Amino acid sequence: MNLVIEDLHATIQGSEILRGLSLSIPKGQVHALMGPNGSGKSTLAKVLAGHPDYEVTAGRVLLDGQNIMDLPPDARARLGLFLAFQYPSEIPGVTIANFIRSALQARLPEGEEMDAVDFYQTLYKRMDELEMDRAFTSRSVNDGFSGGEKKRCEILQMSMLNPSYAILDETDSGLDIDALRVVSEGVNRLKGPGLGALVITHYQRLLNYIVPDVVHVMVQGRIVRSGGRELALELEEKGYDWIIKECGDPVAA
Amino acid sequence: MSEKPDLQMSDLEAGNFSYPEDYAFNAGYGITDKTIDYISDVKNDPDWIRAFRHRALEIFQKKPNPTHWASHDLDNIHFDKIRYYLAKGQQASRNWEDVPDDIKKTFERLGIPEKERKFLAGVEAQFDSEAAYSNMQKVLSDQGVLFVGSTEGLQKYPEIFRPWFGKVIPTGDNKYSALNSAVFSGGSFIYVPKGVKVKHPLQAYFRINAEQFGQFERTLIIADEGAELTYMEGCTAPKFETATLHSAVVELVALKGAKIQYITVQNWSANVFNLVTKRAMAMEEAEVKWIDCNIGSRLTMKYPGVILKGRKARGEVLSIALAHDGQHQDTGAKMIHAADETTSNIIAKSISIGSGRSSYRGLVHIPKHLKNCKNNTECDALLINPQSRTDTYPAITVRGEGNSVQHEASVSKVSAEQIFYMQQRGLTEAQAMSLSVNGFVNDLVSQFPIEYSVELKRLIDLEMEGSVG
Numbered sequence: 001m002n003l004v005i006e007d008l009h010a011t012i013q014g015s016e017i018l019r020g021l022s023l024s025i026p027k028g029q030v031h032a033l034m035g036p037n038g039s040g041k042s043t044l045a046k047v048l049a050g051h052p053d054y055e056v057t058a059g060r061v062l063l064d065g066q067n068i069m070d071l072p073p074d075a076r077a078r079l080g081l082f083l084a085f086q087y088p089s090e091i092p093g094v095t096i097a098n099f100i101r102s103a104l105q106a107r108l109p110e111g112e113e114m115d116a117v118d119f120y121q122t123l124y125k126r127m128d129e130l131e132m133d134r135a136f137t138s139r140s141v142n143d144g145f146s147g148g149e150k151k152r153c154e155i156l157q158m159s160m161l162n163p164s165y166a167i168l169d170e171t172d173s174g175l176d177i178d179a180l181r182v183v184s185e186g187v188n189r190l191k192g193p194g195l196g197a198l199v200i201t202h203y204q205r206l207l208n209y210i211v212p213d214v215v216h217v218m219v220q221g222r223i224v225r226s227g228g229r230e231l232a233l234e235l236e237e238k239g240y241d242w243i244i245k246e247c248g249d250p251v252a253a
Numbered sequence: 254m255s256e257k258p259d260l261q262m263s264d265l266e267a268g269n270f271s272y273p274e275d276y277a278f279n280a281g282y283g284i285t286d287k288t289i290d291y292i293s294d295v296k297n298d299p300d301w302i303r304a305f306r307h308r309a310l311e312i313f314q315k316k317p318n319p320t321h322w323a324s325h326d327l328d329n330i331h332f333d334k335i336r337y338y339l340a341k342g343q344q345a346s347r348n349w350e351d352v353p354d355d356i357k358k359t360f361e362r363l364g365i366p367e368k369e370r371k372f373l374a375g376v377e378a379q380f381d382s383e384a385a386y387s388n389m390q391k392v393l394s395d396q397g398v399l400f401v402g403s404t405e406g407l408q409k410y411p412e413i414f415r416p417w418f419g420k421v422i423p424t425g426d427n428k429y430s431a432l433n434s435a436v437f438s439g440g441s442f443i444y445v446p447k448g449v450k451v452k453h454p455l456q457a458y459f460r461i462n463a464e465q466f467g468q469f470e471r472t473l474i475i476a477d478e479g480a481e482l483t484y485m486e487g488c489t490a491p492k493f494e495t496a497t498l499h500s501a502v503v504e505l506v507a508l509k510g511a512k513i514q515y516i517t518v519q520n521w522s523a524n525v526f527n528l529v530t531k532r533a534m535a536m537e538e539a540e541v542k543w544i545d546c547n548i549g550s551r552l553t554m555k556y557p558g559v560i561l562k563g564r565k566a567r568g569e570v571l572s573i574a575l576a577h578d579g580q581h582q583d584t585g586a587k588m589i590h591a592a593d594e595t596t597s598n599i600i601a602k603s604i605s606i607g608s609g610r611s612s613y614r615g616l617v618h619i620p621k622h623l624k625n626c627k628n629n630t631e632c633d634a635l636l637i638n639p640q641s642r643t644d645t646y647p648a649i650t651v652r653g654e655g656n657s658v659q660h661e662a663s664v665s666k667v668s669a670e671q672i673f674y675m676q677q678r679g680l681t682e683a684q685a686m687s688l689s690v691n692g693f694v695n696d697l698v699s700q701f702p703i704e705y706s707v708e709l710k711r712l713i714d715l716e717m718e719g720s721v722g
Contacts, residue, residue, distance in 0.1 A: 053669075093693055
């Protein structure tokens with residue numbers, strides 16, 4: 001059981017961002033994806049989720065063996081793929097409770113209704129864990145939220161939707177140290193044999209809280225190096241320049 | 254058409270069926286003085302009504318279509334190809350059992366008797382030109398509440414009916430109020446006596462069954478001092494190839510301290526011209542609230558208004574319009590302040606889908622001699638597709654010191670990023686659209702009675718389902 005990315009190429013408005021990226025995330029593991037700005041990390045997240053602006057020109061993605069490249073974003077999500085957005089959208093007038101409930105309802109067979117009492121019990125429990133005020137349930141999704149509130153809300157949705165594979169796109173950006181701790185603890189609670197996670201980050205800092213099994217380094221649309229945790233520490237110490245030099249320019253190569 | 258109820262049929266299509274025509278009374282095509290006399294004869298009108306109708310016809314024929322400001326689509330109404338009166342009989346039944354079979358089946362398919370049992374204080378169901386069913390809880394009639402058709406109202410209760418009839422909306426207000434005044438039939442006459450508060454809503458249901466036909470109901474509601482009521486109306490028609498005309502006149506009178514809430518969910522089929530004049534008069538400390546939801550029709554032109562005639566009177570219009578491909582929802586509100594310390598509030602939200610067009614027209618008038626009057630107007634438009642269209646035409650005249658007006662307008666779009674975000678959570682594109690649209694109208698809908706907010710949400714869901722593909 002794993003999420004396998006095979007030789008993925010993707011373009012936006014004609015320019016190629018992913019240039020033959022391959023990666024495999026077994027269920028039960030946490031992989032970190034690091035890399036300099038502009039290396040294509042966020043593009044990878046969006047392409048995996050099926051963002052319509054990107055065109056996949058080659059390669060495929062298998063979720064537990066099933067090719068998901070021809071599926072619309074919602075079908076991928078219902079198969080168990082979750083993306084915690086770097087910049088979550090605001091949905092005015094739609095409350096968090098209503099939004100999560102609709103998302104869960106979309107996973108049920110037609111005609112089947114969710115139990116409202118169970119739903120709210122679980123929701124409140126998850127909110128308590130994330131140190132979120134219960135008044136949040138009646139606020140519109142991300143509408144007027146601070147950066148930290150948005151990220152907590154992403155992790156809350158993740159914990160309610162219970163995905164089998166999660167991509168966390170720069171979840172640490174814009175968080176102060178307390179929020180970083182709460183959000184990381186939230187992710188750690190979800191870690192386990194049923195979840196494979198890809199944690200995208202520019203900085204090593206997050207990986208002190210969410211400890212990865214494997215670290216990948218991405219440069220110009222490909223994975224240029226993979227290793228253990230120590231690779232992240234090395235990057236923090238030396239920056240990205242040495243690895244770019246060492247690998248050469250993958251486009252020219 | 255098959256009579257088998259199809260439970261899979263969506264609600265938007267639920268009204269799309271008809272029964273073969275079988276009318277005892279038919280005024281034929283076109284409109285002349287003869288048509289008026291036919292209607293007056295059949296309805297056994299008193300002389301003053303007959304004269305009223307003839308005078309109205311003259312005004313109707315003189316007035317041009319208001320295409321200097323309104324849609325030129327009005328020119329596509331062919332008045333000589335419309336039938337102005339179609340009925341099986343003139344008496345409404347008090348029991349569903351006595352209603353003619355095909356009419357009874359029609360309303361059963363639309364769920365009217367069921368709703369009556371569940372939460373309504375009274376129901377009137379109009380089929381083409383006349384009400385086929387009319388009933389109200391006995392406890393209300395015991396309190397002196399009247400809820401009858403317009404014909405019964407003017408014949409049996411002229412002392413209440415006549416002083417107000419045509420006073421809030423004069424015949425010559427516009428071409429279509431004149432047309433209605435000439436050929437009106439059906440609609441409700443309601444009188445709530447002093448201090449009586451009607452807890453549950455009274456409902457009218459308007460059904461067009463025939464092709465090439467015009468429905469012209471006339472409603473007059475009078476809430477006496479301190480009285481309260483909520484009136485709801487719904488409507489459907491089958492989809493015909495030819496245009497159908499619906500042109501109602503609705504007059505509300507709220508006497509001192511009275512409260513009237515008037516709720517419309519308009520879901521005509523897409524071939525119906527819906528040209529309706531609705532206005533209220535609010536006396537001292539009275540409150541009138543129009544809740545107006547327009548989802549169906551080809552062209553709707555409707556601007557519910559309140560004349561704030563008594564000190565501290567309050568008027569409100571909450572309006573939601575949804576314009577799909579080929580539809581034009583031209584809606585809005587009118588607030589005429591005519592006394593000190595009067596307040597008015599207008600919140601209008603429109604959604605344009607595909608090539609749909611929504612227009613907001615607002616009139617707010619506060620003359621110089623008045624003191625401490627307030628108006629608040631908010632109109633928000635949501636555009637779903639790049640070719641969707643919205644226009645705003647506010648006309649605000651506020652003079653005098655101590656009067657204030659606040660006007661806010663916004664246009665927003667459902668962004669592709671927002672839809673992607675929602676799809677990433679597992680909602681289909683249609684579900685995501687629908688949730689966005691419901692979010693857009695949510696603060697308004699939450700002020701509606703629960704039965705209507707649920708129905709409205711379902712209608713929006715169904716509209717959005719068909720809009721992505």
